Amino acid sequence: MQYDTLRVSDAAIYYELRGHGPLLVLVGAPMGTRFFAPVADLLAADHTVLTTDPRGIGASVLDIPESDSTAAARAGDLARLIAHVDAGPAAVFGSSGGAVTALALAQHHPGVAHTVIAHEPPVNAVLPDRAERDAAIEDIIATYEAGDPAGAWKKFMINANIHEGPPPGPEPDAQQLADEAFWFRHEMRGTTYFEPDIPVLRDGPTKVRVALGTDSAGQLLDRTSHALAERLGQAVLPFPGGHIAFVMDPPGFAQRLREVLAAA
Structure with missing residues (x-):
């Protein structure tokens, strides 16, 4: 595995690169490289896998720490x-806030990725009760x-x-607490308030597919995933497990992602 930082206009973005083959990018927000490492190691058998800490999270340091992180900035x-590693165009798998980053990449940087798989994107704009969901976000942040x-x-x-909440774990360290604070204060709005340009996402040069975990039925991201897929004129792609299945079952998730990429 190689790791380095890339200097952009207002930040140093940490990334990891492993494997050989077609370029596959795995991206989250606020989840960074450590969450994707197990599945990235498996996929590196037949792909060049790029993972990154999103701006303001982990080892990706902003020049102005209180800057907001929008989907467009992360894209x-x-x-x-992708241009820096010089192995594109890429297939991009984004999950949660990373799915929104991937959608913004297809929207604002057409052709950088040949395929985007948006796994459970938290996009309030596609919901009929958007105002209520936006108000809930504001209440969460205020709390x-x-x-x-x-x-x-x-x-x-x-x-x-x-x-059901996650099982009890060790007390968070200083970096985890800092990442949590950044997510609540500077990333949550810029992710959930993203405005998808449906004609661009549907008809642009990047093939966009929406994916959903089979265990996520009835959750908010079940609704956003189906609503976005319907607007794009497609069905959701089923993936095993729930929202963080790539953490919980890396082998099963890697197998399914390979199947989807082969079909794409």
Whole structure:
């Protein structure tokens, strides 16, 4: 594995590169390289796999730490990384906020990726109750800013219609707490308020597909995924597991992603 940082106009973007073969980019937000490492190692058997920490998260440091992270800004970083490694055009798999980054890449940098797979994108704009969902985001952020992270997480899970929280883990370290703060304060709005340009995403040079975990039925991202896919005139691509299945079952997820890329 190679790792380095790429200097962009307002940040240093950390990335990792492994394997050989066609370029495949795995991107999250706020999830960074460490979440994708197990599945990236598997996919590196037949792909050149690029992963990155999104701006303001992990080892990707902003010149002005309080800057907001928008999907368009993250897509610009991704376009520069793909050009920098000089192995494109790429297939891009984005999950959660990374799915929104991938959609913004297809929208604002057409042709940089030949294929984008947007896995469970949290895009409020495609929902009929968008105003209510936007208000919920503002309430979550306000709760965090009032000094109640646990309350903010509880409201986040209710809004996402996820009734089971993650299993107890070790106490978060300083970097994890910093990433959490950045996500609530500077990334959540810039992700969930993204405005998809449906004609560009549907008819542009990048093939865009929407994916959904089979265990995510009934959750908010089930609704956003189906709504976006319907607007694009397609059915959702089923993937195994739930929202972070690439963390929970890297072999099964890698197998499914290979199948989807082969069909694309």
